[in-house]
Amino acid sequence: MNPQSLAEDIANLTQQTAAANTALMRGDIDRYLALIQHSNDYMLMSPFGGEPTSGFDLSQQLALDRFFKSGTFDQEVVTSTAKSAVA
Template sequence: MTDEQDRSALVELTRMAQESAEAYLAGDLDGYESVLRHAEDFTLMPPFGGPVRSGFVLDDETREATRTTFRGGEVEVEVDASYVTDDLAVLVVVERQRGLVGELPEQDWSLRVTLAFRREDGRWRLVHRHADALVDTIGWSTLSRLARGELTD
């Protein structure tokens, strides 16, 4: 890719990351999916932990759960690093988010996120998303308790 093509791809991918994060925080899964298509072999490492998930589910149950859990807010995507080739791209971003999630009061929900994309049939598709809420540094003691599973609900 030329430098201009790299810049153009980065602008497009950043827009997709921004608009999809806004739609998701608003509980609009259809809006999210219209901006950010997923590859068939998509994997997710969600910010609340657990096993790696495979596939992207867009059914009525998931739409309703997303709509009722994510109730709006503000998002600003900050790109810290990017890697773009003809058919693969990676964005390392911080999603600065403040909003309403679940029954909790409005708060900061910022995430560190790695997004991996693959170009398929001329369109970027999300292949992998890894997110965590460790935007602010935590100490070894807190990390060790988290690793041992002692900080669960």
Template structure:
């Protein structure tokens, strides 16, 4: 398989996975994205880096309750591929009902790193943040300090 075709397929699967997760179809998401054993996540709400993906039935059910409905479109900004690594840089343009929030814009800037394992790609790292709109230096400073009173 040509590397460009392979990368195009990875982008399509990643876009389909973003749509699946925001609408609460966690099992559909997991059918599209395989997490590596050494997977790391820098979650969109901040905090410590998460190591590993918990695919237990309890976690999947919890995620299904958390992501209730929505739609997503993956906007690719740039791709990098070399050997058995591929990086997708983009914006998940999405809206939905998440947690206790009503339907609203929940777009995220994302960087996704995949590693080839045989004939498939495994997600080794995801970094996501909600900073799709410019913020002021004051807001940036407050976020960096962990000041909840924005």
């Protein structure tokens, strides 16, 4: 694994997630979803109540549009780790 390439990958991922979360806090859900791909292997508790869902529930998109407006976002990377792929 090339350390230079790894550092670039981490920097790109950090910038992409910051841009996505900034869009989310402003209520720009379409931009958020264009920048982020959610996995299906986690449980998500909706801030609007109800049962937890597995992965991101697109039916909540309208609720997110109303919930987040004119917010701000500041991201700080504390640490990062990389796992090398085994061929």
